[in-house]
Amino acid sequence: MAYEKKIPVDLDCPLRLTMSLIESKWKSCILDELREGIPQRPSEIHRCLPEAAPRVLDIQLREMVEDGLVVKTIYPELPPRSEYRITDLGLSLIPIIDMMLKWGKEHFEVFEKKYSGQSED
Amino acid sequence: MAYEKKIPVDLDCPLRLTMSLIESKWKSCILDELREGIPQRPSEIHRCLPEAAPRVLDIQLREMVEDGLVVKTIYPELPPRSEYRITDLGLSLIPIIDMMLKWGKEHFEVFEKKYSGQSED
DNA sequence: TCATATACCGAAAAATTATTCGGTACTTGA
């Protein structure tokens, strides 16, 4: 595991279970990236999400493999090559991702105004 | 604001905008609690979510007020009384909460097995 | 030879979020 948790995930709450799989900073974006089912190399994912530190994507992709949301294929070549592909389990989260995407687009302006003067202190 | 962020929320990504409103540990549960539209006092919310530290609920409720997901009514009485009620904006997130609730219930067993030996180290 | 690209990892630092503790102020009921 990437991060050792001292407090276990609360499995009694279905809401928190679902959240725990997608709440990390880039996981929802990764799922959105892989949604078409086309396998992508880590370097491609990095380029699609340039604001994310490559190390975080590594870590979050590995967690998503552990959670069964994506699968990883390693090709024994040099220079090294590997690919990540979304699984059926990962695909089953896409409707949720879509609703969040839709909601975010619809309510954009409200928060654009609200947080326009964010980092001035 | 409760926690001062040094890195601003990425408003360019609708997904991350939506996530930022609900990803805190108890916000989705609070929305689920208030979904019926019945105003609830902080102490009632605390009792409904006994695993949450009261202080966190205070902070997250305040953030949700700032984000316009709930409204707070303070009654100028003694002992003090106040109530939180979900807004239309908050209600518009309920379909997303519902899908996550549904997904979590449907995929429970997989993760129950996977994380059964979590806190043994 | 040297820079760049590939994929990955460990360790430390920084940032964020959650928790605990103690305090304010006033009321009711034992």
Place this chain on the structure above:
DNA sequence: TCAAGTACCGAATAATTTTTCGGTATATGA
């Protein structure tokens, strides 16, 4: 008078997550 309940808040601490930095190893092209 004292305990408990109400609603808060500040500050310190703990836990978690993200970021940065440097390193491994090999291949290609300038």
